[in-house]
Each structure stands twice: as structure tokens, then as C-alpha cells.
Amino acid sequence: MASPYPSYEYFLVTTPIPNVAHVQINRPQKMNSFHEAMWLELKIVFDTLSISQDVRAIVFSGAGDRAFTTGLDVQAASQEGVLKQQEGAADVARVAVGIKRFVQGFQDCVSSIEKCEKPVICVLHGYSFGLAIDLSTCADIRICTSDVKLAVKEVDIGLAADIGTLTRLPKIVGNFSWVKDVSLTARLFGAEEAYRVGFVSQVLENKDKAIEAALKMGELLASKSPVAVQSTKELLNHARDHTVASSLRYTGVWNSAAIQTEDVQKAMLSGIKKTKPTYSKL
Amino acid sequence: MASPYPSYEYFLVTTPIPNVAHVQINRPQKMNSFHEAMWLELKIVFDTLSISQDVRAIVFSGAGDRAFTTGLDVQAASQEGVLKQQEGAADVARVAVGIKRFVQGFQDCVSSIEKCEKPVICVLHGYSFGLAIDLSTCADIRICTSDVKLAVKEVDIGLAADIGTLTRLPKIVGNFSWVKDVSLTARLFGAEEAYRVGFVSQVLENKDKAIEAALKMGELLASKSPVAVQSTKELLNHARDHTVASSLRYTGVWNSAAIQTEDVQKAMLSGIKKTKPTYSKL
Amino acid sequence: MASPYPSYEYFLVTTPIPNVAHVQINRPQKMNSFHEAMWLELKIVFDTLSISQDVRAIVFSGAGDRAFTTGLDVQAASQEGVLKQQEGAADVARVAVGIKRFVQGFQDCVSSIEKCEKPVICVLHGYSFGLAIDLSTCADIRICTSDVKLAVKEVDIGLAADIGTLTRLPKIVGNFSWVKDVSLTARLFGAEEAYRVGFVSQVLENKDKAIEAALKMGELLASKSPVAVQSTKELLNHARDHTVASSLRYTGVWNSAAIQTEDVQKAMLSGIKKTKPTYSKL
Amino acid sequence: MASPYPSYEYFLVTTPIPNVAHVQINRPQKMNSFHEAMWLELKIVFDTLSISQDVRAIVFSGAGDRAFTTGLDVQAASQEGVLKQQEGAADVARVAVGIKRFVQGFQDCVSSIEKCEKPVICVLHGYSFGLAIDLSTCADIRICTSDVKLAVKEVDIGLAADIGTLTRLPKIVGNFSWVKDVSLTARLFGAEEAYRVGFVSQVLENKDKAIEAALKMGELLASKSPVAVQSTKELLNHARDHTVASSLRYTGVWNSAAIQTEDVQKAMLSGIKKTKPTYSKL
């Protein structure tokens, strides 16, 4: 099926199933490693999908067999952005301001996956290092292949991971001892361990099977009321960052509009009639 | 043993073991499904137990073999409350206010389980859909039968779960990928999965065994200092919603009164003498 | 190797591996149980290590084979501190102020492990009751022996645990049903269970193997950039207590100085050259 | 005009102007001082007005000329509630639980003014001590007479004000030095001072003029879109307790339903046509 999306330079966006977009990081020859132009484009991709009325679920993976992404393209990074910026700079405080802006800009791009109103299923496969973890912690559901090689790699290049991993990992995996172990040691971990601690919720045999499973899950989500699905994503993300009392209040207000949807009637009716409901675009 | 509690219309409250109350949702012919009068009564039940001096632990289950509860009684719901309210209403904003009040009132009733000062052990068995999850996330300890059928069902009726599941589930299960999976897909999950991800902390063979285990745990809790037990519940719930610094401060203030209890002396003495302590009512 | 640290009365601090300190609670004849002078000294130990430039990782265990610690030395406690303070005191509010000060002082000492800038690996072995849990929840990584006997014991002496367990346990283990089970019942739990729910991230056959594994992990951490390692600890702890937005902002500011370190260049260079980098003290 | 409200024992509720309710504390012979039955009734009064479709604004004052309220009826208080409860009670911790429940119940009643969905204009006049301040800090707008005698009186009876003053006063008056001065010294302060620091926003010559001004303001509020007015109250109260980012998010969701009201069209049209709009009930 032809994609209604523009051609991106570093991402391949297709619609293999109606209402389900498949986003692939598309630089396989470089193990899908990232440089600045790529995360700027990433934001455009997800901001666009967030409000595309034909999209109800998104599958996110890397192109090629070898890697979801190996993270930052260190070679490119040293030519641009934050690392380059430092050379010859006279004043520590001024360099710091440059770095802060750079990091916040980078964070904003990655956060676009989390802010995307449609649910995002991330398929981790092959090498999935550094930025791979940052990106995947922004997704809603993480699944992986049995041979995935995962690592919070940043400590090994003298850095604390600052694009989101250290902020989000403790909030998506309830095993702080393990979170600190992998974040401090930068060691490799595999599918079995990721599944056991709850970093991923499903492990598939290989990439084909994983993509297939993700698309099938996407198809399932796309068959349901988009009002219900997108509200659920929003309310779960709100709960993560607020007290119970505050989120219950927000939920009541959210649903005061959302429940007025025709989807409730459609869903109930089709439940009784055992038919498949058709929901309007959102 | 005769119950000292009033007769409720939709709940059966007994005291099978001294100081341990057993609350059963008592509408088995309708799979213990809920309508408005029921959750209003639920709040009375738990508000009463919260301050009943003869109660030190509560077991919460459904009457009958088939279901803890299948959730909202959709038929009844369409005759009353929020769904009925909408018909013929002219103004979206005014309808929204009505819905918000309704949802907040409903939330308040369900939250009475969490606010109950005595520990609540919830036994999930049979069909446990929708509201079953909302209710159980308010309980302190969740155990289930091996054949339980669990589902965050709301998406399938065009809704985001707004009575507490989306707010509390991410705070009681540390596997955000799984939380989103079951909340977005509304799919069934069973005992093994619930245990693996930490939604329940024990699985029993069948309902009888589960009730027995819950009562036994209730009996154990009832044998301990009620000051210690009820303080522990309160402090754990406080911790969930505050920073470490704020909860440490609250804990110090809480215990500045609680530690002055005679229970500490009694507990220590009976520890040395190897006797069973008797604690005053609370 | 001789220790550069002062001789402590209740703790043994050695440096078995360069840059890796080993702190042992050193009162094995009393099962390493604690009285007030001990936690005051504990704070001195960890405050000192926190800023010792020769230390990059810390292993924390109990001396002797029988216990990490059995918790409060109840006999000593009844002679001093909070319990003694109460006798003969006339006014509840004034006693309460005394207790509050005492508890906060005690909390501060225990929190020194969490505030220590260097990563702390806690080895739980033998009897590990009450205060053992408070202490270990402040550590970064928890590992244990296969025969460890763990218990949140406070309820059994008529108390709610107020030195940190109830505050931190819900934030380090994502299974609130289990957290409440063990906190309310004060029951024993072992290595298998601790590993399954994520309280520890590794189980070793016996104490020797566990210390060996911890030291090896310490050695690994000590081989990495101390700027990266210590930043990672700080940012993960910040994330636990703040919203995603707030922690991303903090992270950007933190790294605006940290990334200017020479360690990044050293790490990258040694990555390319396949050499072992040598980082300056911190 | 006859009141559509039930006869209350301690409150006089009238409707002097269409859609504007006037609530008077009605125990002038005792300077409108409070005992437990009164604050329980207070909650019923405001909960009822909160959802009464004929009410769009509320004026709150004391009956009689001498006092808004002198606060707790100490004589009555010593016969009931918390102070009575203590006598003969054996265990400090158990008494503490009783006090905590009592205080929280009392707080809930007073907070009903804040939770009331309709704006509340509080007229402080004559003696306005202790509970008078707690009550007025829950109101939206405070005005007073020139001869009002105000005091945060609790310190003078050996208490810290626990029904809301210490919680809300720092959030409604931006002069922490003054807030602490009057709260710690329990000293009298008058209209001029209250106006200067921003505790009240208007001072009127005497009680008649103040009631007149309050009713006129109530009439003005009642003439405006109830959707707009009630939304504004809710959003301002939300802002007080949340970060800017969190309140902006809540505001967007709130208005996603509220802006769909017909009141916007009516308001705009009447703005153009220079007519007086008529809004539906809410």
C-alpha cells in the first residue's frame, strides 16, 4: 500500500495495514546510528503522525537486520553539535549554555514519541544501544526479538545518558536495583532479562515475527475506538507524573468531554449485536 | 459467627474470624455487576469498617463462583447516571459538568477502599473485568485464583477507564509496557501473567483456597498491633504520592504519636516471653 | 591492602581493590545489630567516602557469617534514645517532639548511604531484618546470598518502620501488593522471592561468592569515568522524585557542566584505540 | 423572596437576588460560635448550593451585628469531640487516631466552601476569630467592614490552627512575614491592615454596606455565563496547587469541553447587539 506520507530522508514511513503506520529508522548501512539532522526529522515524523487522522497506531523499528539503532553516530557527533561547539570556547558558563540548549533540543525531539497522541509500539532488535533505550522508553509498548542486544551505553563514553533514559527508565521498570545496575555498568543485557524485569512485555523469535506481532497489535488497537485508545494513553502518562488525587481529578475532566463521544454507543451496540464497529477518524 | 454489621442490600459483610471482616459483592445472579446504588453502598460499607473497632483486617471478594465482578451493569447504566443524563441535553459544557460530577462521585466511592484505615486483601476470582480492576487497585494486597479472567475492559466500550485503574495501575505494577498493553488492548489476562508482572502477589488453586488464604492472612494481620499495621498502610500509601524527603518528614511526625503506644512494650515483652500479645482495640 | 581510612569503632572500612571501598558493619558477636552510636558512626563513614577522591564504588556488607544485621539492638535501644526518653515524661506533645527529633536524626544517618555520591552495592546475607531493609533500600544495587533471611520486621515490635523502608520500598520495587504483604505481615522472605519481585538484582550461592561478585562489580564501576558514573547515580535518584519534565530539565543543566569533562574524549579515544582509559580522581 | 432551601438549624439560607444565595451563620446569641453539629451542617449547606441549578453566586456572612463568628464554642467543644474524647483514654496512639479522624472530618466540612462549584464572597464583620479565618480562606473573595476585628486566635488556646488557616493563608496572601506575625502572635488586626496586605480585597463602611456590596458583586457574577464563571474558579484553584506546565495542560483539557458551550455564542452576540444575554442553568 502506498504511503500517504512525505518522503523522509532518514525515516521510512509506510502503512502496511489500514490506520497503522510503520516508522523505520532508515540508515541501515550505519546501523541506524543518529546524527542531529535525524532527530530533528524524527520529531517531524512523530508530530505529523500524532495528528494524522488516518493513523491510529504506530509501529517503530529500525530498517535492516542488524540494529534498531546503535545510538549516536559518534563520528558525526564529533563534527557537529555539542562536542564540536566546545572547541576553542573561552568561557565555561557560555559553553554550558550552549550544551544545555543542545541537550534540551535533543530531548524535545525524542520526547515527540511520548507526546504523540497515537500509541507507539517499539520493536527492539539487533543492536539497540544508548539512544535506542532513550527512544524506546518514550514508546508505549516495548517488544523485542530473542537475539536483541540492549545496553544503556552512555557511561562507556564518559557521559550520563541525558536524552531521557535516566529520567524514564525508573518510571517504566519497577526494579531500581536492576535499573541502576544496567545504567551504571553499561553492560549488555538480552531479551530474557529485559522480559523478566519488565522492560519489554513480549519477546519474539526474530525480527520478522516481532514486526508481525507489533503490526497485529497495531491492527487490534486501530480496530478500537480512537477516542478510548488515545484517552487511555494520555491518562496513563498523566498518572505517571502526578499524585493519585490529581490524576483522578484530571481523569474526570478529561472524560467529561470524551464520554460524550458517539463511540460509546457504537461500541455498546456492536457488543450486543456482535458486529464490528466503525469509528470516525480522530 | 453472627455479623455485628447492618444488613446491606448489595454486600454481605461477615466476621468469619475474630477481627477479620469478609466483604462480598452480593449480586451473583448478575455476575456481581455494578449499578449506582451499589457503589454508593460500597462506600458506606468501607467507611463503616474503617472506623469499626472490632475490625483489624478485611477480605474482599465476590459472592458466588462465577465472578468477582464483571464490572458495570451496562443495562442498568444506560437507565441511569451518566449515560442517561446525556439524552436531550442541549449544551455540551453543561453535560460535561454533569459527567464530571458523576465520575468524581463514583471515584470517591471506589476510593473508600483505599482510604479505609484497615488493610484490605482482595481476592480476584472468575470474571474480573473493568470495575473489578478499579476496585482491586484500591486494595492493599491482591491475590487471585488460577482460573481468574482479568481485563481492563473499558476501551471495548469506547471509554478510557476513569474510576481509578488508569491512575493506580502504573503505581502498583512496575512494568509500564505491560500496563499499557493490557489497558490499550483490553485483552484478557490470567493468573500466571498477573503474578509474573506483580499485579497479584499470590495465586491459589481455586476460590475456596483463595478465600482461605486471604482469611488466614487477615487473621495474621489481626493478631498484630493495630497501631503498627494501620500506620504501615498509611505510610506506604503516603510514600506512593510524595517525594522521599516529604514522606520521611511525614513518617517522623506520624510516629511521634504512634510510637507512644503501649503496643510497643506489649510486643517486645511478648517477644521475650514468647507469649501472644493482646492489643487494645483501634 | 592497608586502608587509608580511620579506624572506626563499629565499621570496618577496607580497600580490597583500588578505588573500591568495602564497608562492613562490624559487631558480629551481636549479629551486627545497631544502637545509636552505630548509626551516628555510619553517617561519618559514608559522608567521608562520599568525598574521598580515591573511592569510586562501595561494597556494603555485614562482618561475620550470620547476619548483615538483625536490626535494632532492642536491649540497647531500651536503655537509650527514644524508648528511654519516654519514661516519666509528663506531656504527650513534648514527648512527641523528642521522638520526632530522634527519628529524623536516625533517618538522616541512614540516608547518608543514599546521599553518598559514589555508587553503593549492598550485599544482603544471613539475617537481614528491620534496619537491614532500611539500609539496603538506600543502596543503589542490592544483591544477596541464596540463604538470606529477609524481613520488614517492625510491625512485630509494634511499630511502623520509620527509618526509610516504608518510604523507599514502594519506589524501588514495582509490586505494591508484595510490598504491602511483606510490610504488613512482617513475614520472612528469601532470595528467590526477593529476586523475582525485583528487590535484589542478583543472587549468589553464598557470602564469599556474593562479596566477590560485588567487589567485581565495584571494580568494573571504578574502571569507568567517575564523572559519568556519579552523574548517573544522581540523575536516577532525581528522576525517582520528580516529574519527567522536571528531571529532563535538571538533566540538561547537570550535563551542561558534566559533559565538558575530559573524560568524554578519553573514553572515546580509548574506545577507538581499544585501550583502557585512565580517569582523574573525583 | 422565599427561599427554596430547606430550613437549617444553624444557617439561614436566602435568595435576596435571583440566583444569588445568602448564607448566614445563624447563632447570633452565641456570637455565631461553632460546635460540631454546626460544621456538619455547614457542609450540607455548601454541598447543596454547589449543585443547585438556581444558584450562581453565594454571599457568606454571620447573622447579627456583633460577629461573623468568634470561632470554636469552647464550652461546647469541651463537652464533645476531640477534647472530650481524650479523657480517660489509656493509649496515646489510640487517642491520636481519634484526634486525626476528628480533625480530618472537621477539615472536610470547612473545605466544602472551597469545593463549592459556585463562587463564594465572604463578608467578614465584627468579631472574626479563629475558625472565621479558616472559613474565609476557603472563600473566593473576602471583603470586610471597617470595624472588623480579625485574629488567628488558635495559639492563644495552646493550639496550632489545624482546620485550614495555616495551610491556606500563605497561599492567599503574598506576605509571609505578615502571615507568620499574625499566626504566631494571635494578635488582633483590623480592616486597614487586612486590605493593605491583601487578605481582603475591599473594605466597606459597615455591615449593611458590606452585605450590599457583596450581593451586588454576586448579582454581577450571576449575570455572566455560569460556564465561564465556574470554570474560572476551578482553574484558579487548580493553579494554586500545581506547576505552570501542569495547570496549562489541565486548562486545555477543561476548556475542550467548556468552550463547546452555547454561552460563547450568546456572549459574543449580546456583545455585538449590546443586549443582556440569558444563560441556561448550571
Place this chain on the structure above:
Amino acid sequence: MASPYPSYEYFLVTTPIPNVAHVQINRPQKMNSFHEAMWLELKIVFDTLSISQDVRAIVFSGAGDRAFTTGLDVQAASQEGVLKQQEGAADVARVAVGIKRFVQGFQDCVSSIEKCEKPVICVLHGYSFGLAIDLSTCADIRICTSDVKLAVKEVDIGLAADIGTLTRLPKIVGNFSWVKDVSLTARLFGAEEAYRVGFVSQVLENKDKAIEAALKMGELLASKSPVAVQSTKELLNHARDHTVASSLRYTGVWNSAAIQTEDVQKAMLSGIKKTKPTYSKL
């Protein structure tokens, strides 16, 4: 002096004093009222100034004598954006999503003033209604002319102000009674009142004088260390939204880079030598 800034359609950006930008809303023929294209451009203006190295302070006013801005151009608004969007839309929930996106987009544009790294001095003059208040609450310093006409006008068009006023006003003015008075009544208030309650910190005779005073203050800020000035803005904004403990921690980290600036030496030296320091760009 020629402006180095691009020509904007709706804003006039000049540099009347070195390093001080003057931004004027430039639609005087329509009382500087706003439509969507204008707030989109506003964001570009402030995002650009935020990182322009030649700008150290910004003065923000309206072009022409009659108004800072009268707020939303209601006529234009009814042709576009949120109000237009609703017509013919079938489903309340889907309309709500559209409104939410619209409001959040609008909020983002207005918030760009707050996020601008350089201090912004807002001059309120003439008619300053509705959006005028939203915009000015994002500025750092507010001054006004003696004849300014201010109003939180939204209630009068059937709306709760949702672009920032209700969120920020309670945080910048410490008089909650007054904040609610002007927000609920939508009444006019003038310079004297705005000054008395602390909404503005200076009142000038007329617009010329006010612009002159603002530019002079801008010149003063521009003469100081940009590291110090921009850090101060950031830290004050952080304090508004965090606890004291959290902001002290953030401040320490912020200054760990900022204090390494050469500006400290320059400032100190020039203090001793009584010379005027020259600081590098930022």
C-alpha cells in the same frame, strides 16, 4: 539604529539601545488585536531573541497609542481556529480533541515569552484586555502607564481564560481575593490598583515615559553579566514551580557551571577598579 532582525508581518523588532531589543505588537489599526498567524509569529520572534547573542534584554509593548492589545480579534477568530472548527462537527469528543490541540498550540506560543532566556520588560498601556494579561504574566517585569485600562476579559465572552492568565496570575500576585475578583467579574482595573496589589511594579505618566523607563531598565540589565542576569531569570522561574529543597538543589547544579564564568572575575575587578566591565556575548 537598524535592526538586525528579519521583517516580521505583525511585530516590529528594533534595537534602540545596544543589546536591548524592542518588540512591538504591530497592528495598531486593529488595536493590536490577535489572530492565529500573529501568535505563531510571536513565538518565532521570542524564540529568535532567546538565542540571539546580541540581545541581553527585551522591552515588549504595543505599537500606537491606543492599546497594548485588546486581546483576541473576535471577528478573525470566528473565521478560523477553534470556533470555526466546531461548525458541523458531529462528535463532541472529536471536537474536544481539536480544541485541546488548538489551545495547547496557542499556549505554547504565548509561553515562548516566559521561556525566552533574556529578561522581558512588558509595558502595558492603553487598552490591555484578555490576551494582554496572558502575555504580560509571561513577562518578567510589568510596568504600565497611568491611564492603562486592564481587564481579564474572558468571562465576558463566555470563556475561562485558558492561554495562561488563570495559571500564572495567582503565582505572580499574592492577593488571591483580588485575583479572583478581577478574573470572575472581568471588570476594568487601572494603574493604581495594579500597582497596589503588585501586578505591576512601576507606573509611568504616559506611554513615552513608560517606554523610556523600560528601555533604561533594559539598558541597565544589558550592562550586567549576561550569565548572572539570565541565570537569575531561570532560577526565579524554577523556584515558582518547585519546593524549596528542590530549587536549592537545582540552583547548586546550575551554578556549578555558571560560576566558572570569567564574568565573576571581570565583575569583581571592575568593582575594585571602578570601571565598567565588558562581558562576552551569550
Place this chain on the structure above:
Amino acid sequence: MASPYPSYEYFLVTTPIPNVAHVQINRPQKMNSFHEAMWLELKIVFDTLSISQDVRAIVFSGAGDRAFTTGLDVQAASQEGVLKQQEGAADVARVAVGIKRFVQGFQDCVSSIEKCEKPVICVLHGYSFGLAIDLSTCADIRICTSDVKLAVKEVDIGLAADIGTLTRLPKIVGNFSWVKDVSLTARLFGAEEAYRVGFVSQVLENKDKAIEAALKMGELLASKSPVAVQSTKELLNHARDHTVASSLRYTGVWNSAAIQTEDVQKAMLSGIKKTKPTYSKL
């Protein structure tokens, strides 16, 4: 009256009135300017007074007529601490860690005034620059002399104030425009302005009168129930940093012990009998 306090090197602590301590910064020959040894001692002074049973209120001023304090002793500062630390340091990140530790240590010392359990009345007189503001924002009540010269001076030495002013000033003065004005411009402001915006709550003619007024207020506070006074300080400070719901909860728990004091009976009785109550030490 002879002071029961140890002789301090940089502070003079006396007891001019029973139970009222007077703390003077005692380096008048250097305008009471601060170096590191002084703030370390400051913490000892206030930590000691915090738990001294004979102290119920504290007056804080500078010795001599010329200054409360002119802030940091820049000359001394350049010989020690953070500024000295930097010289010759090779690595920005390592210097940053040193600065962060230094700033946090400094903050901790200043915060001891806020954490002091007894109310602190700060008398600002003469030159009161920089650190003077940091110190005074930690006090409970601020009064000043008519000729006081106040300034948030840090910007003028190339710094953002990081010892507490930027964190606390927005929380004690409800005029954000003014807070930013004085913090960004570093300009002088006097007594009249400080009083008008609510930075101080009283202005006295000269230092003698101001000290007299402060001591008199201290005497008044010392005559009241120390349980009530110290509880009030604690609860107001808690309210500043928590939501209304969270502070109401904390207040209930706090008073569950505090209300059990004998002081309530004493206060009530002496109220009836018109006698002066005598309260036990605290």
C-alpha cells in the same frame, strides 16, 4: 543577663529577656561580612538554639550600627572556598562537582535558620546586601529600620544568588514583577518599598527601636504555649511547599500528638481565670 550559651567567635548570643535569645553577627569592623568559618558557625548557633529548652523565640541582627551584613567578604572569599578551588583545576566537570558541594554546604548552613524549631525575628538595619537577603528570607518575621539599605547584590558580582534568595524570595513576597526587578537589577531598595511589597512587615525608626520591637515580639511569643508556637511555624513552612490537600493531611497528623498537650488545658483555664499561664519547657 549572663548568656548560658558558649562563646562563639563570630556571633554574640545573649538572653536579654527570659526565653528570648538574641543572635548578633559579630564582625562589625568588617560590616559583618561573611567568610566560610562564619557560616559554619552560624549553623552551630541555630542548631543549638533549635533544641535549647530555654529558648522560645530568637531575634537576629547584626552587631554595630552600620550593617546587618554587607554579604560575602569578597576578599576572604577569593582566598578560600569555591573561588580559590578553581585555580589550576584541569577539568570543568571536576571543578563543577567541587562548586556544587561548596554551594550545597553553604546553603545547608543558611537553611539552619529556617529549620530552627523556634521562631526567628530578623532585624534588617544599615547595609543589608546579598547574603543579608538570603539569611533574612529564612527567618520567620522580617522587620527593618527606616534607613535600611537593601539589595539582592549578586548579579553585580557576575553571579546568580545561590544561597537561597532566588529560591525563597518568590515564596515570601507575592509580587513577582518586583522580585524580578530587584533580583535582576541588583538595585538598592529601602524600608518604605520593602514594607509596601511585603518583604518586611514592620518598619521602625532606628536600630534601637527595631531591636526593642523585635525583643518585645519575642517576649510575646515566649509567653505563649511553645507547643502552639512551634507547631504553627512548622505547619506554615510545610504549607509553602505542598498542596492544600497534602498540608491538611500533614496538619491532622501533626496535631494528633500536639493537641494532647497539657498546654491546651492551661491556656483555656488561664483564659477563663484571666491569669498568665506557665508552660513547660520544650
